Amino acid sequence: MTIRQMKVFRIIVEQGSITRAAKALYMSQPAVSHVVVELEEQLGYTLLDRIGRRCTVNERGMQLYHKIVQVLEAIEDLEQSTAGIEKQALLRIGSSITIANMWLPSLIQQFRTLCPQTPVQVQVDRASEIVRKVLANEADIGFTEGVCEEDSLFKLPFSRYRLSFVCRHDLPAAKLKTLSLDQLQAQNWLLREPGSAIRDSLDSSLRLHQLQIKPTWESVNSQSLKQAALAGLGIALLPEEMVQKPLQTGKLVEVQIEGIELENQNWMILHRDKFESEAIRCWKQLIRSTGKEHDDE
Template sequence: MTLRHLKIFVTVCETGSTTAAGEKLHIAQPSISLAISELEDYYGIKLFDRIAKRLYITEAGKKFLQYATHIVGLFEEMEREIKNFDATGIIRIGASITIGNYLLPGYITRFKKIHPQMDVKVIIDNSEKIQQYILSNQIDIGLIEGIVYSPYIAEHKFRDDELVMVCGNAHPFANQKNVEISKLQNESFILRESGSAGREIFDSTMTSLGIKILPAWESTSTQAIIRAVQANLGISVLPYLLVKDSLNRKEISQFHIDGIRFQRSFSVIYHQNKFLTESAKDFIALCK
C-alpha cells in the first residue's frame, strides 16, 4: 500500500467513478481499478459495492476515506511547505454566517499581525456545510455555531451566544417581555434555511414543547429576513449579533417568550486527524 493508492482512492471518491478519476490523475482506467483492488486485498475489506456498473462507497470505505483524505492532504501540505519553506503559506478558514460577519474579520486582522506573510483563504457558509468542509479537507479550521455531529471532528467552545425573537415595530409582540408560547402558532415565521445552527436550535426547542412551526419564508440571507420583519410580513428568531444594529436603530423590535431562551455556543473545529501547524494553533488561540 502506497501514497499513490490512497490518492487514487480519494480521487475515485471525489469523482464518483474510476474513469473520471483516471482522467483527473492522467492514469489509465485499468490501473485505477487495479489500485482499488490492491487496497481491498491489502486491508481485507470492500471499499466499494459495484452495482449496475456504478460504485457505492461502503461503511468501511467511508471510514477509510477519513484517514486517506488527511494522509494525502498532509503529504501535499508537506510538499508545499518544504519546497517553499520561506515562501508565503496558506491557512484555510471556514466560518458560519454569524461568526463570519461579526467576529472573523477581527480574528484575521490580529492573525495577520502575527503572521504577515500568511495567505488566509475564507469560506462563509452555514454550520452544517462548514463541518462537511472539515471532513473533506477543504478547510483547515472551522468556526461554527451549535452542535458538532461527526466523531471525526475535534471541537473547542470559545464563546456563548443567544438567539433573539424579533418582529416589526407595529406588531403586537413588539417589546413584550412574556409572550405565551402558544401564541406563536398563529404567526407567520420568516426563518433561516434548514442546516443553519440557529434554525436547528429553534426547531428542536419548539418540537420539544409540542409546537409545530411551518415557516412562511426561508432564506439564507439575514438581511432579507430583517427587511421582511421590518415590513411586518412575519416574525423571526436570529442571532443577537446579526440584529443588534437594526435593534439599536429601532428598525425592528425584540420580544421575549415566557420562560424560554435560545442559547448556544460558538466552537472552533478541525479534523481529529489534522496536523495543526504553529500558525493554525496561533489562529485557534485568537478565537475568544
C-alpha cells in the same frame, strides 16, 4: 555517503585536525576518526595521510572537500528556503454565515498580525456544511455555532451569543410582548434555512415542546431576515448583536416566547488527524485568548 559524514569531514578539513574537529563537533576523537574510516571504506580510497601520530588531508581529501562544501551549501540553502514554504501555504477557512458576518473579519485581521505570510481563503456556508467540509478536508479549519457532536473534530469555544425574537413595533405580537406556545402557529415567521445553527437551535427547542413551525420567509442570509422584520413581515430570530441598533431606536421590539430562551456557542473546529501547521497553532492561540477575554467579561 551521508550528510553527517560530509559535515564531519568538512569540519576536519576546516579545523586542520581530528582533535580540533572533535572539540568543534562536541564529539569524542575516536568517534570522529570512526566517521572518517567509514567514509574511506565506502569511497575505496584514503582521505587522510596518517604519518606517525599526525593526520593530514591528502589531495583526494581536498578534492572531495570542495565538492562536499558545494553539496552542503546547497542543502543549507534548501533548508532555509523550505522553512518559509509552510508559512506561505494557503490556509482554507470555512465559516458559518453568522460568524462570517459578525466575528471572522476581526479574527482574520488579528491572525494576519501573527502570521503575515500565510494567505487565507474563506468559504462561507451554513454550519452543517462547514462541519462536512472540515471532515472531508475541504477546509483546514472551520468556524461554526451551536451543537457539534462529531467525535472526529477538535473543538475550541471562543464566544457565545444570545438569539432574539424580534418584530416591528406595530405588529400584534409586539404588543403582546410574550407569546404562549399555543400562539406560535398563528405568527408569520422569518427564519434561517434548515441546517443553519440558528434554525437548528430553534427547531431543537420546539421539538422538546412537540411543536413545529413553518416559516413564511426562509433565507440563508440573516441580513435579509432583519430587513424583512423591519418591513413588518413577521417575527425573525436573529443574533442579539445584529439587532441591537433597531431595538435601541424602537424600530424593532423583542418578543418573548414562553419557556424558550436560545443561545448559541461559537466554535473553531478542525479534524483531529489534521497536521498542526504553524498557521493552525496561531489560530488556536488566537481563539484561546479570544475565549478567555469573553470568560473574563
